[in-house]
Amino acid sequence: MFQRGIAAALAASLALSGCVQTRQFADVEFTPPQGDYKLLVLRPDVTVGSLTTGGMVEPRADWTDQARSNIVQALKAQQAARGGNVTIIEHRNSIAGVSDQELANVERLNFVVDQSIVLHKYLGDYLPTKRGKGLDWSLGQDAVRLGQKTGYDYALFLHAEDAQASGGRIALGVLGLAGCFIGFCAPNIGGQQQLDYASLVDLKTGEVVWFNVVQAGSEIPGIKFGDLRTPEGAAQMIDRLLGRMKPGKDAGKGHVMTPQGPGQPPEQR
Amino acid sequence: MCLRCFEVSRRSLLIGGGAAAASLSTGIAEARVLPKDMVPLVGPGYRPTERDEMGLWKEMDRVEEEIAGSNLLITDPHITGYLRDLIGTVGGPAAKDFRIYLARIPEFNAMMFPTGFAVVFSGLLLRMRNEAQLAGVIAHESGHFLRRHMIRSWRDQRRKTDILSIAAMVAGVGGAGAGVYLGDYVQLAQLGTILSLFQYSRAMEAEADAMGAKLIAETGYPPMEMANIWEQLIGEENSSARYRGKHRRRGSIFDTHPSEGSRMVDLRTDAAEITIPGKAYDNHRARYLATIGPIRPMLLDDQVKLNDPGASEYLIETLAQDGWDGLLRFYEGEIWRLRNRPGDDVRADQSYAAAVAYPDAPADAWRWHGISLMKAGRTGEAKAALARYLRMKPDAPDAAWVRQMVG
Numbered sequence: 225m226f227q228r229g230i231a232a233a234l235a236a237s238l239a240l241s242g243c244v245q246t247r248q249f250a251d252v253e254f255t256p257p258q259g260d261y262k263l264l265v266l267r268p269d270v271t272v273g274s275l276t277t278g279g280m281v282e283p284r285a286d287w288t289d290q291a292r293s294n295i296v297q298a299l300k301a302q303q304a305a306r307g308g309n310v311t312i313i314e315h316r317n318s319i320a321g322v323s324d325q326e327l328a329n330v331e332r333l334n335f336v337v338d339q340s341i342v343l344h345k346y347l348g349d350y351l352p353t354k355r356g357k358g359l360d361w362s363l364g365q366d367a368v369r370l371g372q373k374t375g376y377d378y379a380l381f382l383h384a385e386d387a388q389a390s391g392g393r394i395a396l397g398v399l400g401l402a403g404c405f406i407g408f409c410a411p412n413i414g415g416q417q418q419l420d421y422a423s424l425v426d427l428k429t430g431e432v433v434w435f436n437v438v439q440a441g442s443e444i445p446g447i448k449f450g451d452l453r454t455p456e457g458a459a460q461m462i463d464r465l466l467g468r469m470k471p472g473k474d475a476g477k478g479h480v481m482t483p484q485g486p487g488q489p490p491e492q493r
Numbered sequence: 494m495c496l497r498c499f500e501v502s503r504r505s506l507l508i509g510g511g512a513a514a515a516s517l518s519t520g521i522a523e524a525r526v527l528p529k530d531m532v533p534l535v536g537p538g539y540r541p542t543e544r545d546e547m548g549l550w551k552e553m554d555r556v557e558e559e560i561a562g563s564n565l566l567i568t569d570p571h572i573t574g575y576l577r578d579l580i581g582t583v584g585g586p587a588a589k590d591f592r593i594y595l596a597r598i599p600e601f602n603a604m605m606f607p608t609g610f611a612v613v614f615s616g617l618l619l620r621m622r623n624e625a626q627l628a629g630v631i632a633h634e635s636g637h638f639l640r641r642h643m644i645r646s647w648r649d650q651r652r653k654t655d656i657l658s659i660a661a662m663v664a665g666v667g668g669a670g671a672g673v674y675l676g677d678y679v680q681l682a683q684l685g686t687i688l689s690l691f692q693y694s695r696a697m698e699a700e701a702d703a704m705g706a707k708l709i710a711e712t713g714y715p716p717m718e719m720a721n722i723w724e725q726l727i728g729e730e731n732s733s734a735r736y737r738g739k740h741r742r743r744g745s746i747f748d749t750h751p752s753e754g755s756r757m758v759d760l761r762t763d764a765a766e767i768t769i770p771g772k773a774y775d776n777h778r779a780r781y782l783a784t785i786g787p788i789r790p791m792l793l794d795d796q797v798k799l800n801d802p803g804a805s806e807y808l809i810e811t812l813a814q815d816g817w818d819g820l821l822r823f824y825e826g827e828i829w830r831l832r833n834r835p836g837d838d839v840r841a842d843q844s845y846a847a848a849v850a851y852p853d854a855p856a857d858a859w860r861w862h863g864i865s866l867m868k869a870g871r872t873g874e875a876k877a878a879l880a881r882y883l884r885m886k887p888d889a890p891d892a893a894w895v896r897q898m899v900g
Contacts, residue, residue, distance in 0.1 A: 269555070273548065278654025283548035316562065328562045392655065399662050408669030410662065 230335075231385055231419050233342050234437055244449050246464055248436035249345050252358040254472035256434075257378055257424075263303060264319075264376040264427075265312040266331060269383045270295055272452055275445070277392030279414065287388075287453050294458030295384060302462050311376070321373050330366050334381050334432075337361050338423055341435050358472050361432040363425055371427025378433075379425045384461065386418040386452045389445035397445035415445035418452070420465050433472075438464045525759045526699045528707040528767050533585050533639040539609075545651075546607075546644045553608040560594055560612060567595045567615060567788065575784045576613060576631075579624070583632040583708045585639050593631070599795035601726060605634035607643035618785050619792035620729075620808060622815060624777035625714035626722050629705055633719075636704030642697045649693045657686045694749040702756055706763040715774035716764040723757035729807045736803030778815065790855060793824040802832050819854030822847045826861065841865070849878070856885035860895070867898075876900070 257263065272287035296312055303310040316324035316331075341361055344351050354360045367379065389397075393415065400410035418441065424434040438461065440449035450464075451457035541547045560566075567573070573595055580591045592610035600616040611634045621627040637643070660682060664675040702719070710716040727741070730753075734741045744752030751759075768774070785792070797805050805828045813821050826844030829837040842865040848858040863878035876899045883895055 271552065276651050276655060278651060278656075278658045280651055280654055282545055282651065283552045284544065285547040285551035286544075288548075288551055316558070324562060325564075396658060396662055399666060403662075403666035403669060406666065406670045408665045410665060413658075413662075 230339055230342055230421070231383065233339075234346060234419060234421060234439070244438070244440040244464065246436060246438045246468075247346070248434065248468075248470060249341070249359040250435075250470055250472040251360070251426075251431060251433040252472040252474040254358070254433045255475045256469035256471060257306070257308060259307045261308050261377045262375060263308050263310045263378045263380055264374065265299065265310060265380045265382060266327070267314060267316070268292065268295060268299075268312065270452070271385045273385075273387045274390045275387045275393050275415070275417065276390055277396055279393070281387040281417075282390075291384070291386065291452035291458060294452060294455050295382075295462065297455065298459040298462040299382075299466075301459070302466060319374060322370065326366075326370070330363065330370055330379075331381075333363050333366055334379075334423065334425065337363060337432060338381070338421075338435070341423070341432065345435070346437065359432060359435055362430050363432065364430045367425050367427055367430040371430075374427075376427050379427055380422060380466075381425070382420070382422045382465075384418075384420040384452060384465075387416065388448070388451065388453075389415040394445040401444075412443035413445065415442040416448050416451075417441045418450065418461070420461055422465050434469060436465055436469075440464075525762060526696075526703040528703045528710075528763050531636070531640070531700060531704040531707050533587070533704075534641045535639055536586050537588075538590060539587060541644075543644075545647065549644060549647065550608050553606055553610075556606065557592070557608065557610050560596075560610070561592075563594075563596065565596045565598065567597050569788065572784060572788060579628055580611065580631050580635060583628045583705075583712050583714075584635045585708055587635065587638055591635065591638070597791075597795070599792070599799055601729075603630050603634050605637040607638075609638050611635075615788075615792055615795065618788070619796055620725065621722070621781070622725075622778065622812065623718065624781035625709060625718035625774075626776075627781065628709050628712070628714050629716075629719035629722060632708040633701045633705035635708065636701035637697070640697070640700050640704060642701065646693060646697055650690055653686050653689060657682060688746055691747055691749060695751045698750045698756075699759065702760055703763055706760060707767060710764075710767045710769075710774075713774055715776055716767055717761070718776055720757050720760035720764055723753050723760065725811055727753050727757065728811070729804050732807035733801050733804035736801075736806075790820060793820065794827075797824050797827045797831060800831060802828050817847075817851070819848045819851030819858060822851065823855050823858040823861075826858070830861070838865075842869075856882050856889070859885065860889075 270288055270292040271283055272291045273281040273283040274287075276282055299312065300310055313319060316327045319327065341359070343349050344354065345359070370379065371377070393413075397411050397413055397415065400408075400413055403409055404411065418439065420438040422436055423432050425431065426433045440461075442449060450460040452461060541550050573593070576593045576595060580593050581588045584591050587609060590609050594610065594612045595618075596612055596614055598614040598616060599619070600614050601620055602614045603611060603617055605611045611631070613631070617630060618627070621630070661679045664679050668675040706716045706719050709719065730741045744755070750756075793809075796808060799805070806825070809821050809825050809828070822844050826841040826848065828841075829844070830841040841861070845858055845862040845865060848854045849862050859878050859882040863875045863882060866872075866875035866878060879895050879899045882889070883892060883899070886892070889895070
């Protein structure tokens with residue numbers, strides 16, 4: 225319920241057209257994780273529904289479960305290929321040594337930070353103080369403490385929602401297409417709507433180092449751009465979302481990977 | 494823009510609009526739902542079996558996890574246990590399946606989610622004068638679940654938007670084939686659809702009211718108390734509006750709930766209908782006050798800090814109809830002290846003076862009474878009052894400073 229705010233804002237920021245779009249931002253010193261790293265994925269938020277004839281999204285429990293397990297599989301396979309060691313948790317009480325309240329706090333903090341990123345990076349409300357700084361947001365000491373307690377290098381937050389056109393919606397589109405022959409052409413009433421976003425937090429510094437949004441939508445019901453209910457569709461989504469992480473513009477300029485002590489605020493670089 | 498547009502005559506549009514408006518205006522004064530017709534549609538341990546409802550339940554899992562772990566919740570086991578017992582009493586067949594959470598939000602509200610968990614705002618506990626009233630609100634929320642309102646309104650919405658989309662498309666394609674433009678009618682139909690969704694929502698609320706009245710009457714609470722809740726709320730909103738120089742908001746066709754006035758009237762009729770002469774009803778006021786007693790100072794404090802003197806004054810005076818005490822007098826003073834307009838200090842001082850006459854006056858009443866005496870130059874009495882404050886609250890944050898003044 226609470227995640228909907230960000231998704232709706234992002235959907236509005238990217239032009240609605242029949243295509244796949246991605247837009248990512250990274251910390252200026254960000255280097256995509258490689259080699260032997262430990263990644264924690266916190267409660268991936270997946271919803272798949274059916275787009276009704278009238279254009280509402282009807283959530284489907286079976287499709288959501290299917291998509292979630294496909295996404296988890298695809299994510300594990302992709303990260304393993306890069307040498308990463310990934311743990312995906314489904315419940316807040318599943319990390320030993322961290323209370324569910326602590327984890328909830330990190331999640332909620334991340335949610336509002338993500339909201340802020342969406343506002344200032346995607347919705348056009350750009351901040352002059354952050355110009356040229358890439359992605360300059362931090363979860364602060366809460367995230368650092370989580371890293372210290374658990375030994376993870378990164379935390380990934382992932383949201384995916386998909387709505388597949390129902391039979392009725394497709395029929396309505398076909399009717400609109402038929403109208404083209406007599407002068408009322410409306411096949412583009414809107415079909416599949418997929419929106420995914422992810423943020424990567426460096427648990428050594430607490431900073432949000434990378435953020436990406438994927439939107440895949442078709443205007444014509446019946447035409448699809450990757451279906452999360454199939455393993456191929458989920459793998460395609462994970463590849464679009466996480467497969468092409470771009471390094472930050474100052475990455476690899478010497479002082480990038482120096483570990484920072486807990487007392488040194490990350491801002492003073 | 495369009496070459497072959499058929500000009501919809503003003504007359505035909507007016508006739509269409511007039512007919513729509515006529516059907517709507519009758520929609521506001523909807524017929525009363527009879528409590529005797531309100532039979533629960535779910536039994537104990539209900540689980541959804543249909544696809545759309547299963548999808549809805551799935552979405553709610555995360556919502557409940559989020560709410561259950563929220564740091565806004567009041568988790569005092571005494572009070573949460575009391576609420577659980579209450580919904581277990583008036584919750585009908587699903588009584589044992591409900592979960593209930595108390596959130597610290599100083600507003601009049603409570604809500605039921607599709608999977609059977611309810612959230613009650615702390616502002617509700619402040620406003621209810623007895624257990625019967627609180628049971629009434631909880632029974633109303635239970636009614637939403639027992640009558641399967643969430644999935645029914647979702648289906649209503651899906652059906653109406655489906656029909657509208659098909660009709661709009663058919664009007665477009667058919668109109669193009671026949672060479673007429675029906676766009677204006679489509680817009681009218683759109684407005685009609687939106688309004689009928691609101692009307693459906695109001696009908697569900699009326700059902701929940703009737704169901705609630707029936708549930709509490711069956712468990713021995715006087716059903717008239719449900720109507721009293723609305724009378725109190727109307728009074729509070731009138732008073733709040735008056736202080737702000739405004740008028741209370743009346744109902745409109747875009748409301749999701751029936752107007753407070755019509756709910757009150759319907760509930761009065763319901764109550765008269767279902768009250769069995771000679772049967773003993775108990776509103777359990779003493780038990781209610783004893784239970785919320787420990788958090789009542791917090792509830793009052795949250796309310797007066799909303800800076801809504803009209804509402805706060807009305808609330809305190811309504812609660813005082815069951816008898817003034819030191820706590821209510823003290824917070825009456827706080828309303829005026831916090832508003833701080835010319836003359837308010839005098840009103841506040843009078844309330845503090847009245848508060849300390851009661852044995853249950855809170856320590857802060859003695860503090861402010863002492864300060865007002867000090868300002869009036871009655872130093873001896875002031876020092877005595879402040880000394881009393883220090884005895885009651887030796888670890889007060891300003892204890893050192895007050896000690897200095899008392900000398």
